[in-house]
Amino acid sequence: MILPFFIIIPLLTAFIITLIAGERDNWAVILSILAVVSLLILSVYCFVSLNGRTLVYEMGRWQAPIGIILAVDALSAFMLMIVSIIALTAIMFSVQYIRNLSPSWKYYALFMLLTGGMNGVIATGDLFNLFVFVEITLFAAYGLVAYGNRAEEFEASFKYAIMGSISSTLVLVGIGIIYSATSTLTMALIAERLPQNPTVMYWSGGLFVAAFGLKAAIMPFHAWLPDAHSSAPAPISAMLSGVLIKALGVYVLIRLFFNVFGEMPVFSEVFLVLGTVSMVIGVFLALGQWDVKRLLAYHSISQIGYIIIGVGLGTTLGLLGAVFHLLNHAIFKALLFLNAGSLEMALGTRDLRQMGKVSKALPVTSFTSMVASLSISGIPPFNGFFSKLIIFIAAIQVGRPVVAFLAGLGSLLTLASFMKVQRYGFHGEKTVTADQAKVGWGMRAAMIVLAILCLATSALVIPGVREVTLDPVVEVIMNKTGYITRVLGR
Amino acid sequence: MIVYLLCFAILLVGIYGLLVKRDLVRLIIASGITGYATNLMLVLFGYKRGAIYPILEKGKAVSERVMVDPLPQALVLTSIVIELGITAMLVALAIRLFEKNKTFDITKIKRLSG
Numbered sequence: 112m113i114l115p116f117f118i119i120i121p122l123l124t125a126f127i128i129t130l131i132a133g134e135r136d137n138w139a140v141i142l143s144i145l146a147v148v149s150l151l152i153l154s155v156y157c158f159v160s161l162n163g164r165t166l167v168y169e170m171g172r173w174q175a176p177i178g179i180i181l182a183v184d185a186l187s188a189f190m191l192m193i194v195s196i197i198a199l200t201a202i203m204f205s206v207q208y209i210r211n212l213s214p215s216w217k218y219y220a221l222f223m224l225l226t227g228g229m230n231g232v233i234a235t236g237d238l239f240n241l242f243v244f245v246e247i248t249l250f251a252a253y254g255l256v257a258y259g260n261r262a263e264e265f266e267a268s269f270k271y272a273i274m275g276s277i278s279s280t281l282v283l284v285g286i287g288i289i290y291s292a293t294s295t296l297t298m299a300l301i302a303e304r305l306p307q308n309p310t311v312m313y314w315s316g317g318l319f320v321a322a323f324g325l326k327a328a329i330m331p332f333h334a335w336l337p338d339a340h341s342s343a344p345a346p347i348s349a350m351l352s353g354v355l356i357k358a359l360g361v362y363v364l365i366r367l368f369f370n371v372f373g374e375m376p377v378f379s380e381v382f383l384v385l386g387t388v389s390m391v392i393g394v395f396l397a398l399g400q401w402d403v404k405r406l407l408a409y410h411s412i413s414q415i416g417y418i419i420i421g422v423g424l425g426t427t428l429g430l431l432g433a434v435f436h437l438l439n440h441a442i443f444k445a446l447l448f449l450n451a452g453s454l455e456m457a458l459g460t461r462d463l464r465q466m467g468k469v470s471k472a473l474p475v476t477s478f479t480s481m482v483a484s485l486s487i488s489g490i491p492p493f494n495g496f497f498s499k500l501i502i503f504i505a506a507i508q509v510g511r512p513v514v515a516f517l518a519g520l521g522s523l524l525t526l527a528s529f530m531k532v533q534r535y536g537f538h539g540e541k542t543v544t545a546d547q548a549k550v551g552w553g554m555r556a557a558m559i560v561l562a563i564l565c566l567a568t569s570a571l572v573i574p575g576v577r578e579v580t581l582d583p584v585v586e587v588i589m590n591k592t593g594y595i596t597r598v599l600g601r
Numbered sequence: 602m603i604v605y606l607l608c609f610a611i612l613l614v615g616i617y618g619l620l621v622k623r624d625l626v627r628l629i630i631a632s633g634i635t636g637y638a639t640n641l642m643l644v645l646f647g648y649k650r651g652a653i654y655p656i657l658e659k660g661k662a663v664s665e666r667v668m669v670d671p672l673p674q675a676l677v678l679t680s681i682v683i684e685l686g687i688t689a690m691l692v693a694l695a696i697r698l699f700e701k702n703k704t705f706d707i708t709k710i711k712r713l714s715g
Contacts, residue, residue, distance in 0.1 A: 239676055246683045253690055262701035263712045269625070269694045270713075276632045276687055277619060280612075283639045283680060290673070291646040338713045 113153055114168040114181045117191060117234050120146050120153075121227030125220045132216030139216035140206050143223055147202050150226070151195035158188040163583060165597035167236070175297050175599060182236030182299070182598045185583035186434075190233045190362050193438055196564070197353040197445045198226050201346040203557040204449050208346060211456055211549060218258060218344075224251035225350060229358040236598055238286050238296045245282070245326070245359055249275045252355060256343045267335075267342035274335040278325040285318035299598035302371045302591060312372055319367055320381060327360020329419060330389030333412050337396075340408040341461075345452020348404060352411045353445035357437055361418055365433075370587075370594040374425055382423030387517055390416025394524040401463050403451045403536060406528065407444065410487065413521060414440045420518065421502045424509055430585045431577075432501035439494040439568060443486040446561035450480040453554055454536070457545040463532065467541025475555045477537045479562040484533055486565045488526035494568040501572075604645060612638035625695040625705045629688060636684040640677045647673035 124146040128139045157166070165184040169175065183191070202222065209218050228248030235241050253275070257268035290296060292311040293304040305312055325332040336356070340348050368378055393413030400406035418440070421433025453476045454469065455461050470477040486493035489500075499522055506515035571580050587594065595601075615638055618631025647670035655671035695705070702710050 239679070243679060243683070246687070250686060250690065253694070257694065257697075262698070262710075265694055265697045265701060266710055266713055269691065269698060272687065272691050272694065273619065273628060273632060276691075277616075277635070279683075279687075280615075280635045280639050284612075284642065286676075287639070287643045287646055287673070290643075290676075296672075342713070 112166075112168050113157060114166055114183055114234060115170075116153060117150065117183075117230040118181075118227055120150055121223045121230060125223035125227065128216050128220040128223065132220075136209070136214050136216050136219065139219035143219045144199075144202055146223060147195065147199045147226070150230070151192075151199055154188060154191040154195045157183060158185070158192050161185055161188055161583070163586070165594075167598060167600065176295055176300060179240050180236040180297060180598070181234045183234050184587045184594070184597065186362075186365070186587045187233050189434070189438075189580075189584045190358060191230060193441045194226065194229050194233070194354050194358060197350060197441055198222075200445060200449070200557040200561055201349050201353075203560075204349070204452065204554050205344075205346040206553050207549075207551040208344065208452055208456060208554060212259065212344060218255070221251045221254045221258075222347075222350075224248075225255065225355070229354060232358055233362060236298050238289065238298055238301065240296075241298075241363065242279070242282055242286060245363075246279060248355065248359060249279075249326075252339075252347075252351060255347045256339050256351075258344055258347070259342070261342075263338075264342045267338035271335045271339040274325060274332075278322040278332075281318045281322035281325075285315040285322065288315045288318070297598075298366070298371050299595045302373070302595050303599075305371070306373060312375065313377070316368070316372060316375065316378055319364070320378065320385075323360050323363045323367075324385065327356050327364065327415055327419075328389075328412050329360075329385045329415065330392055330412065331385070333389065333393070336412060337405050337408040340411065340448075341402060341404040345404075345448055345455065348407075348452070349445035349448040352408065352448060353441045356411065356415060357418075357441065361415065361422070361433075361437060364419075365422060365430075365588055368422075369430075369589070370591055373591050379423050379425045382419050383511070383514065384423075386416045386419030386421075386423050387514055388416070389413065390420065390521045391517055394521050394528065398524060398528050398531075402461050403454065403463055403532065404448070404461055406463075406532065407447050407451060410447075410525065410528070411440075411444060413525065414444065414487070416521070417499065417502055417518065420514060421505065424502075424505050424511070424514075426505055426509055427585055427589060428501060428508060429505035430588050431581055432498055432505055434584050434588075435501060435571065435581055436495075436498035438571075439486065439498050439565075442561055442564045442568060443483045443493075443495060446479060446483040446558060446565065447487065449554070449558050449561065450476050450483065453550045453558070456549045456554075457547065458543060459546075463535040465543075466536045467539035467543045469537045469539075469543060469545060472543065472545035472547060473550060475558060476550060479558040480537065481533065482562040482565050484529040488529050489522045490526075492569060493565055494571075497569055497572045605642075608638055608641050608645060611641065614638075623707050625698060625707060628707070629691045629695060632691065633684070633688055636680070640680055640684075643673045643677050643680070647671070 231244030328336040397409035486495040615635030652667040655668040
């Protein structure tokens with residue numbers, strides 16, 4: 112059974128790093144790279160070998176209603192793969208970045224804890240176990256946001272931790288209500304027993320929308336995100352914006368509201384409204400920013416809006432768009448944050464007004480950021496265009512022309528805002544002195560890999576490729592009874 | 602019923618504190634209070650009037666008296682440990698914030714905005 116290794120490998124690596132690490136971070140780097148590479152191999156193998164099955168692992172051989180189970184289906188394997196890809200590129204980027212910032216094995220231990228927590232959230236089939244892994248992930252995230260040891264970082268981390276503790280309270284109340292109604296915490300069994308009790312579904316559903324919406328930074332709950340994501344070290348911003356808000360927020364919302372609760376029209380409407388609001392307002396707030404990382408953080412809110420719109424539409428096409436955009440956003444937003452990190456390292460500033468003709472000094476950073484900007488703005492050959500187009504068509508198909516219009520408008524404003532980044536940040540008139548030695552081969556390789564993926568993932572829309580990659584994921588989401596029977600092995 | 606209402610009142614006290622207070626230490630205490638209310642609520646869900654502790658004893662029949670549900674108690678134990686960790690983290694952050702800013706007042710700590 113390979114399932115427990117998704118949790119064992121990162122957690123064990125974190126503990127071994129704390130045990131054997133000395134003054135230098137060499138061992139920590141080697142161990143964490145080994146761990147992340149093996150996670151990537153495992154998750155790709157898992158996704159390829161699934162074939163529509165669900166892998167179930169019973170912890171300690173206790174059967175489902177009593178013990179805790181891990182259940183990995185196509186959706187989980189897909190998410191595990193995204194986490195591993197972004198974690199690998201972030202670690203590649205970190206090696207030199209963290210040596211320039213303040214080298215320590217603590218960074219790598221926390222990083223592995225973050226990865227392990229996210230893998231746990233994705234792989235588990237038990238509601239309370241999910242809560243515990245969410246807390247592990249957030250705990251590592253608070254520490255990593257405050258890693259730079261400056262006043263702003265502590266402020267951002269404190270804000271994040273207070274918001275996180277509010278959302279944890281809401282999750283716990285929701286779990287308590289569900290347990291009191293169904294006497295079980297296994298998600299598949301809850302899915303079977305809950306529909307007899309619609310009131311409970313509305314109460315706990317509302318709590319979960321607020322709680323996991325807070326973690327996904329959907330609009331009314333977004334206040335912590337720009338601070339936390341712009342204060343963290345660049346590879347951690349890439350992890351937080353690239354995968355954490357999706358693994359803890361969007362993935363859990365999809366799993367709960369499609370596989371456990373079943374589709375409920377009220378919540379679909381709520382998702383549609385919240386998604387549209389965060390998409391439009393997020394991009395407007397991003398337009399006025401001059402701090403490049405803060406600008407990217409506001410774009411994360413806006414792009415999460417697109418995914419939530421796809422989820423709220425609730426059709427096969429809408430969910431296909433949502434899942435596809437989830438993958439694409441992870442790739443290009445991670446790339447953009449890594450670009451911002453290498454800019455900050457080489458120029459010593461994050462303010463777009465103080466940048467200028469960077470394209471000469473940092474050719475790789477400049478080129479890859481161009482690719483990522485085109486992807487996020489939805490320019491044709493890149494992946495962002497296709498996923499946005501699918502969401503757009505899905506919105507028109509179900510008779511929501513207003514949502515479709517706003518999605519188009521949001522895309523235009525995104526383009527405008529990234530024109531500003533390119534114009535001021537990379538192709539300005541001012542000549543700047545950039546310290547090229549600070550952007551080493553590891554950082555450049557990470558950016559190039561992500562830039563290639565930006566173009567390569569466009570291939571997922573080709574029907575033959577889509578049938579083996581995205582379609583099984585959407586099938587899992589749409590098929591509630593299939594989820595119950597496959598997890599419980601009936 | 603009255604117990605649940607009182608429990609809800611504690612939760613409201615905690616949320617009021619989180620929303621209104623402007624002092625780092627008070628915020629941490631308020632987040633603790635919301636946690637206590639949640640834990641109390643979980644224990645109440647497993648409680649039955651007149652039931653005994655959920656331990657099977659040798660020689661006694663199981664159905665002699667009704668037992669309380671042990672699972673919420675296990676959940677509460679886990680959640681208390683998590684809260685301990687979060688509170689320690691918050692306190693550590695508050696100490697570092699005080700060192701940097703020389704104040705506990707969050708209206709005076711605002712380097713991040715916009």
